[in-house]
Amino acid sequence: MIKKIRNMTDTNLLLTITVVVFVVMYFCAVVFLGEGFRKPQTFLNLFNNNASLIIIACGLSLVMITGGIDISVGGVTALVCMSCAVNLDLKGGNVVTSMLIALGIGLAFGLVQGFLIAYLDIQPFIVTLAGMFFARGLTTIVHTNPINVKNKDFTSLKNTRITIPGLGTTNKKGIFVDATIEIGVIVAIVIVIALFFILRYSKLGRNFYAVGGNQQSALMLGINVKRTKFLSYVFCGLLAGIAGYVYFMHVGSGSPSHAQGAEMNAIAASIIGGTMLTGGVGNIIGTLFGVLSLCTIKDIVTSIGLDDAWWTGITVAVMLCIFLVIQSIVMAKKHSAGAVKDQPAAAKT
Amino acid sequence: MKSFLKKLTSNQIFIPCAALLLLALFNLIADPSFFKVTLDHNSNGDPVLNGFLITILDNGSELAILAIGMTLVTAASGGQDISVGAGIAIAGSVILRVLCGSNPRPDSLQTSLIVAFIIAILVSMAFSAFNGILVAYFKIQPMVATLILFTAGRSIAAWINKNQLPIISTSCDKTFGYWGTYIPGIPIPTPVFIAAISVIIIMLVLKFTNLKLYTQAVGINPKSSRLNGLNPELIKVIAFVILGICVAICGLIKVSRFQTINYSVVAKDIEMDAILAVALGGNALSGGKFNMWGSIIGAYVIQFLTTTLYKFNVSADALPAYKAVVVIMLVVTSAPVVREKLSKIFKKKAKAASKSEGGAAA
Numbered sequence: 005m006i007k008k009i010r011n012m013t014d015t016n017l018l019l020t021i022t023v024v025v026f027v028v029m030y031f032c033a034v035v036f037l038g039e040g041f042r043k044p045q046t047f048l049n050l051f052n053n054n055a056s057l058i059i060i061a062c063g064l065s066l067v068m069i070t071g072g073i074d075i076s077v078g079g080v081t082a083l084v085c086m087s088c089a090v091n092l093d094l095k096g097g098n099v100v101t102s103m104l105i106a107l108g109i110g111l112a113f114g115l116v117q118g119f120l121i122a123y124l125d126i127q128p129f130i131v132t133l134a135g136m137f138f139a140r141g142l143t144t145i146v147h148t149n150p151i152n153v154k155n156k157d158f159t160s161l162k163n164t165r166i167t168i169p170g171l172g173t174t175n176k177k178g179i180f181v182d183a184t185i186e187i188g189v190i191v192a193i194v195i196v197i198a199l200f201f202i203l204r205y206s207k208l209g210r211n212f213y214a215v216g217g218n219q220q221s222a223l224m225l226g227i228n229v230k231r232t233k234f235l236s237y238v239f240c241g242l243l244a245g246i247a248g249y250v251y252f253m254h255v256g257s258g259s260p261s262h263a264q265g266a267e268m269n270a271i272a273a274s275i276i277g278g279t280m281l282t283g284g285v286g287n288i289i290g291t292l293f294g295v296l297s298l299c300t301i302k303d304i305v306t307s308i309g310l311d312d313a314w315w316t317g318i319t320v321a322v323m324l325c326i327f328l329v330i331q332s333i334v335m336a337k338k339h340s341a342g343a344v345k346d347q348p349a350a351a352k353t
Numbered sequence: 354m355k356s357f358l359k360k361l362t363s364n365q366i367f368i369p370c371a372a373l374l375l376l377a378l379f380n381l382i383a384d385p386s387f388f389k390v391t392l393d394h395n396s397n398g399d400p401v402l403n404g405f406l407i408t409i410l411d412n413g414s415e416l417a418i419l420a421i422g423m424t425l426v427t428a429a430s431g432g433q434d435i436s437v438g439a440g441i442a443i444a445g446s447v448i449l450r451v452l453c454g455s456n457p458r459p460d461s462l463q464t465s466l467i468v469a470f471i472i473a474i475l476v477s478m479a480f481s482a483f484n485g486i487l488v489a490y491f492k493i494q495p496m497v498a499t500l501i502l503f504t505a506g507r508s509i510a511a512w513i514n515k516n517q518l519p520i521i522s523t524s525c526d527k528t529f530g531y532w533g534t535y536i537p538g539i540p541i542p543t544p545v546f547i548a549a550i551s552v553i554i555i556m557l558v559l560k561f562t563n564l565k566l567y568t569q570a571v572g573i574n575p576k577s578s579r580l581n582g583l584n585p586e587l588i589k590v591i592a593f594v595i596l597g598i599c600v601a602i603c604g605l606i607k608v609s610r611f612q613t614i615n616y617s618v619v620a621k622d623i624e625m626d627a628i629l630a631v632a633l634g635g636n637a638l639s640g641g642k643f644n645m646w647g648s649i650i651g652a653y654v655i656q657f658l659t660t661t662l663y664k665f666n667v668s669a670d671a672l673p674a675y676k677a678v679v680v681i682m683l684v685v686t687s688a689p690v691v692r693e694k695l696s697k698i699f700k701k702k703a704k705a706a707s708k709s710e711g712g713a714a715a
Contacts, residue, residue: 073496120681125690127638129433129496133625134677134684141674148670260670268500281494314508314516321505325487328498332491 018278018331019290025327026297033304040307044183048168050299055188056081056251056263058295061270061277062199063243065291068274069203070236071216071283072121072128077244078266079139080113082259084248086143089151089258092158099157103249110245111238113139118237122230136267143260150259162256166190188250195243200288212236216283272320273298276327297323365635368687369650372633376657380664387664392540399537405660407542413656414544415441415603415620418551419627420652422596424636424643425564428572429592430488431640432495433628437600439506440477441620444604446510447473449519449614452529457519462526474601480506481597485590503624511616520613533609544606551602552649559645568592572640622673626655629680635687 033041040046051058060077067074084106091097091105113135120131153159165184203209211232214222223229251263277294279286298320305319380387390404419437426434451469453459480502487498521529532543559565567588570578575585603623608614632638633654634647655676662675685691 124685124688126684126688129638130632130684134680137673138677141671144670145674268504275497281497314511317508318505321501325501328493329491332493
């Protein structure tokens with residue numbers, strides 16, 4: 005068993021920890037907290053409410069795998085919501101133009117930030133910090149007050165629910181209610197699957213890991229390090245744009261206070277999912293489970309009755325702390341065990 | 354002359370100073386009254402200096418104090434502490450809790466301010482040490498380790514005071530407000546003095562102890578500093594603890610300024626400004642060598658920029674957008690890649706000029 009763990013790659017080891025913790029946590033919630041958590045809809049609501057966070061966290065994981073960071077994603081999400089709301093409600097646009105706006109904003113942020121970071125060699129933290137400030141500021145410049153969108157096409161799109169056959173519960177009145185998901189969930193799942201295959205099987209995906217693992221040796225292997233980094237930020241920006249639209253479809257309004265702190269939640273989710281900020285280690289499936297774990301914790305806290313806003317912050321932080329310490333201890337143990345194992349072998353030769 | 358120019362531009366403090374000069378020049382052209390300082394009297398009849406320059410010095414104090422600690426943390430650990438804003442909320446909350454006891458509207462203070470301040474410093478140091486231990490002993494990247502306190506800090510601050518907002522009114526204690534505003538009879542705001550004293554102390558410490566040498570050694574290469582007999586983990590924790598003291602001082606100034614605290618708003622986004630100050634000062638965010646003066650000047654540059662933007666009626670919500678543009682311009686012009694390219698272009702031009710001159714002479 006221990007040998008098996010030692011032979012696992014870092015990525016898989018951290019992924020396993022995350023998945024096990026999530027399953028145990030949800031199982032405990034089902035056993036001890038009962039009713040609410042037993043409904044399939046509760047589980048699906050995890051996706052419904054957090055589809056945009058899943059997409060953002062996926063983009064962030066890409067960047068973190070290449071060894072960078074992008075904290076502008078929350079700001080971009082808010083900016084996309086506001087711009088789309090203004091476009092639909094005040095400028096008389098339709099759903100297609102608003103989608104194009106969302107993609108355009110995301111792509112623009114990705115391109116500019118990627119260029120500054122990859123080709124001008126400026127620290128990613130500073131660039132994306134400025135990006136976050138810019139996006140947040142621009143959101144209020146576009147429109148100061150929150151807007152509720154009343155466009156008919158959009159509201160019909162927003163209220164579209166996809167029924168999952170076979171799942172559902174009978175409510176108190178004895179009527180059978182089907183379990184449903186929103187369109188955003190489909191988008192999120194498609195993106196997760198696509199990114200999983202890109203990272204695992206495409207040349208670009210492998211390049212991301214190589215650049216994050218060791219930039220110098222990636223360069224020597226003939227990988228275009230600058231272009232790879234650039235592309236990771238473009239992907240992240242684009243995904244932030246898409247996430248913005250998904251968020252917009254979920255809430256149906258634009259407001260400067262949207263997606264407040266989303267970047268930190270996304271970073272936390274990626275880390276819980278086993279992505280390391282040093283780069284080279286991470287997995288999209290892990291990120292998905294990271295988001296789910298984070299949100300399950302929040303659900304559990306509210307259902308226990310610790311409704312005060314501060315408890316959510318404290319529990320999330322405690323969980324993040326525990327995960328970080330577990331990661332650090334496991335990695336240290338594994339590496340020191342590997343070193344002990346290697347030493348006699350080295351002595352023989 | 355040329356070598357002098359080269360020496361000047363290659364100096365680390367050149368960029369923040371140039372930025373400061375540019376901002377000052379911009380203001381001088383746009384509206385010279387920006388620099389006017391007048392002596393007024395406040396509602397108590399005490400003399401008070403008024404003017405934008407005073408506002409900058411006053412409001413920049415917290416940032417300058419934070420920049421000191423942030424520089425040390427950046428140099429030693431190669432990462433930044435993003436929990437300072439939350440830390441200020443905690444420190445402020447502790448001060449109010451100790452002063453007010455369980456009554457949010459006290460008629461008199463429970464203890465003296467010194468006791469409250471010392472307790473706040475201890476609490477703040479404990480939280481910073483927690484960050485430092487995670488970074489140094491558990492080898493977690495600083496930004497991630499401090500993310501924990503970043504998410505929990507303001508909640509903890511609210512929890513310390515049981516979610517109440519204590520107010521220390523002037524009828525309860527007059528002297529409490531002195532630390533964040535004015536001491537009667539002295540026209541200069543008190544935070545300026547606090548910042549100046551902090552800067553003097555840290556400069557003396559850097560001059561007479563090995564702190565600077567050790568932090569830089571640890572930041573440049575922890576392994577080789579260990580081989581040279583240093584304890585890199587301990588030095589990282591010490592850097593974080595010093596930042597904790599700075600945070601507690603800022604907490605005192607903040608609560609004294611407003612006589613109360615708002616947990617979700619107090620010192621919001623100040624961590625970003627502090628990190629920017631360090632970067633503007635020309636310090637590498639990846640650790641190693643640092644220049645303390647650069648960071649301190651960087652802090653005032655940022656405050657100068659903020660005040661300038663406020664003066665041009667930029668709303669507080671839209672402020673970050675303009676700030677971001679200026680920051681990106683500054684960072685792009687100071688990026689090594691861009692500088693190299695620019696100097697190449699200049700050299701080419703100079704060569705072409707000298708050639709054409711030579712041709713004319715012939």
